[in-house]
Amino acid sequence: MFEANGAGVAINDLDNDGDLDIVLANHAGPNSILWNEGNLQFRSEVMGVGDSRAVNILDIDGDGWQDIIFSRRVSAPNYWRNMGNGSFELTTLTTISKPLYAINWADLDGDGDLDLVGATYDAGLLTEFGNDFLQSGDAGVYVYWNDAGRFVEERLSDAAQALALLITDLNGDQKPDVLVGNDFAVPDMAWLNRGGAWERTDLFENTSHSTMSFDTGDLNNDGSNELFATDMKPYSGEALEAWQPIMEAMMSDPHPEGDPQVMENVLQEWQGDRFANAAQNKGIDATGWSWSGKFADFDQDGFLDLYVVNGMMEQTTFAHLENHELVEANQAFRNDGTGSFTPAPAWNLSSLESGRGMSIADLDADGDLDIVVNNLLSPAQVFENGLCSGSSLQVDLHWKASKNARAIGASLVLHTNKRSYYRDVTAGSGYLSGNPSRVHFGFPKDEAISFLEVIWPDGERSKLYTARAQELIRLVRN
Numbered sequence: 001m002f003e004a005n006g007a008g009v010a011i012n013d014l015d016n017d018g019d020l021d022i023v024l025a026n027h028a029g030p031n032s033i034l035w036n037e038g039n040l041q042f043r044s045e046v047m048g049v050g051d052s053r054a055v056n057i058l059d060i061d062g063d064g065w066q067d068i069i070f071s072r073r074v075s076a077p078n079y080w081r082n083m084g085n086g087s088f089e090l091t092t093l094t095t096i097s098k099p100l101y102a103i104n105w106a107d108l109d110g111d112g113d114l115d116l117v118g119a120t121y122d123a124g125l126l127t128e129f130g131n132d133f134l135q136s137g138d139a140g141v142y143v144y145w146n147d148a149g150r151f152v153e154e155r156l157s158d159a160a161q162a163l164a165l166l167i168t169d170l171n172g173d174q175k176p177d178v179l180v181g182n183d184f185a186v187p188d189m190a191w192l193n194r195g196g197a198w199e200r201t202d203l204f205e206n207t208s209h210s211t212m213s214f215d216t217g218d219l220n221n222d223g224s225n226e227l228f229a230t231d232m233k234p235y236s237g238e239a240l241e242a243w244q245p246i247m248e249a250m251m252s253d254p255h256p257e258g259d260p261q262v263m264e265n266v267l268q269e270w271q272g273d274r275f276a277n278a279a280q281n282k283g284i285d286a287t288g289w290s291w292s293g294k295f296a297d298f299d300q301d302g303f304l305d306l307y308v309v310n311g312m313m314e315q316t317t318f319a320h321l322e323n324h325e326l327v328e329a330n331q332a333f334r335n336d337g338t339g340s341f342t343p344a345p346a347w348n349l350s351s352l353e354s355g356r357g358m359s360i361a362d363l364d365a366d367g368d369l370d371i372v373v374n375n376l377l378s379p380a381q382v383f384e385n386g387l388c389s390g391s392s393l394q395v396d397l398h399w400k401a402s403k404n405a406r407a408i409g410a411s412l413v414l415h416t417n418k419r420s421y422y423r424d425v426t427a428g429s430g431y432l433s434g435n436p437s438r439v440h441f442g443f444p445k446d447e448a449i450s451f452l453e454v455i456w457p458d459g460e461r462s463k464l465y466t467a468r469a470q471e472l473i474r475l476v477r478n
Contacts, residue, residue, distance in 0.1 A: 002124040003028070004313045005053070005163075006291070006356030009374040010434025011363075012057035012066045015086060018472075020361045020436055023068055024374050025055040031070060040364045040384060049078060049090065054103050054432035055357075060093075060114060061149065062403030069093075071100045071118065071432070074128050094150045098138050099125060102165035105427040106176040106409050107457050109145065109196050113403035114427075116144040116151065119162030119180050141180055141189065143198070146403075156198055161186045166214035166429060168225070170203060172270075174459070176409055181211030181229060185253075187261060188229075204268060206277040209261040213431040217295035217304040218422040219282075220339035225424075227268035227275065230290035230308060230431075235331060236343075238288060242326055245317055265290065265308075283341045284308075288328040292358035292430035296369050298347065300390025300442030302421060303335035305344070309355025309373050327352055330373075347387065353378045357433040362440060367392040367470050369440055374433075391469040393449065395439045397425060398476045399456065406437035407477075409457035414467075416447040438472075445469075 007025035014021040019036035026032065030050040034042040052070040060067045065082035072078060076097045080088040093116070100118030108115040119141040125133045133139070140158045144151035156178070164181030171177065175193040182188055188207045191198040208231035216225040234243050250263055264285040268275035279285035287293065288310035295304040312318065312326040321327075329350040333341035349371070357374035364370065364384065371383040393414060397407040407425055414421045423439045449469060454462040456477065467473055 001314050001316075002121075002127060004376060005124070006354075006376040007052055007374055008054045008357030008430075008432030008434070009359045009372050009380065010055045010057040010068070010428075011359040011361040011372060011436045012434070013436075013438070014057065014066050014068075014082060016065065019365065020363055020438065022359075022363075022372055023055050023057060023434075024380055025052040025070055025357065025432070026050040027053060027073055031055070036363060038365070040370075040382065047080070047088075051075075052078070053101055054428070056103060056105060056428050056434040058105055058114065058408060058427050058434070058437070059405045062113065062405045064405055066406075066437075069103065071103045074099050074125070076100070077103060077118070093144070095153060096144055096151050098142060100142070102162040102180070102432065103428070104165045104167045106167040107404050108143065108167075108176055108193060110458065112458075113146040113148075114408060115146045117165060117167060117178050118142050118144070119157075119160040119165050121163065121183070122159060122161055123184060141178075143178070154198075156191055157189060160189070163212045164214045164229070164431060166216070166227075167426070168216050168227070168424075170201075179214060179227075181208070181214055183210045183212070185209055185261060203274045204260060204277075205274065206260050206262050206266055208266045209263040212290060213292050213429070215294045215429040216424070219295070219304055219335060221302065221419055221421055223420070223422055224270055225422075226278075226339070228279075228284070228293055228295065228306070229266045229268075230287065230293040231263060231265050232289045233264040233286040235286045235288050235328075238328065242318075242321060245320070265293070282339060284333055287331040289326055290331075291356045292373075292433060294358060294360055294430045296360045297390075297440070297442030298332075298369055298385060299334065299387045300368060300392055300444075301335075301337070302390070302419065302443045302447070303337050303339075305335050306333040306341055307331070307349060307358070307360075307371060309351075309358050311352075311354030311376070313354060313376065325354065327354075330355055349383060351381060353381065356431060358430050359433050359435065361436040361438065362394060365472075367394070368442070390442050391445050391447070392443070393441045393452070393467055393469065394472045395441075395452065395454075396437065396472070396474045397439075397454065398474065400476065400478050404457060407456055408437065411455040412439050412441075413453040413455075414441045414443070415450040415453065416443055417450055418447050
């Protein structure tokens, strides 16, 4: 069953040539780098090692070159150090030995370097190792504090079924918190960052039942992020007979009284002192057997849209289907300008391949956002954006004096003559996938840029008044 979980994808500039490169994780074969040679032409390099799940691209050692980190199916993460000459050296992340599944990165303690958060997928490890895993003491959620390149382990939980892991500010105190999304009806877990100490918290009236990915974004440009989690629920018009066995299994396993979990996507909106679920009201509660779901302004109207990839294969559950595969169309939604969504089939994103990991970036340097999906049992796909609307501004942050060289955790605000737009620099989101450190703003063509504001991870603020539409800005802080 767990072979069907597939793997992630990450995008970032590996050779500092300005073009964004792609890294595909592969759980059944070697991982690959797709070097961007311009005009959506890529040169493939097989890395020689695979057996991987999640992938992030970030500058771990602060030397100005983006490194690659994979979580692996049954062993500790692989760290491929970028040597700056087009080659990578496979090394270890000192003291990290757990077989992590979901991983993510941020400067959690404000000391200027990047810390790792990782969590195990216990069901998969039990299948691989049996009782040896139960006795190993390796399961759970871990923080690895970066101490001058040596990682110091702190255990937050002694069990997890983690498919998703997000680092984001949950309570508005400007500190990065930890959110773990669990499979198999295991409740999601959240910890607030109390200046280096962790406080387990419950900020959600509802959570998804089998959480498969997380993303955040400011959907109505009010300065406050919403949080989206994917789950399993047939979308409108889908043939329900294909879902019949899994629906019957869900019905035969009723939720205990007071269980906050719901078997559908969840969109968390902050309501004063906790989050409330608005997914049904916003039109995005049902997107199929969903894996990665991510926000991005695809049509550059100033509002974040949503793309979700889906599908499932499993020999027993879907024995009644051809090739035991639940074939579903990926789901694209356009933000109507209020934070609600309408289906966007005209965008031609309704692929029937079985998508897993997904990352979004401007791959052809034309200013708008393209999509890469890592599929199961079929080639990865690149979707070139041809919507041809709106304007954009893209920003690369460089923090020379910091080990957090690309300013992961920074917040950016683009002010125009009509409104303000909010973005964050994050290492990863969705399902097992990495995000580019390059930030994209879309906005209507009739809006003029007033200035760009950057809130760096240490709280320092920068303002730039010379930004122009369709520009890529390299903003350097010494």
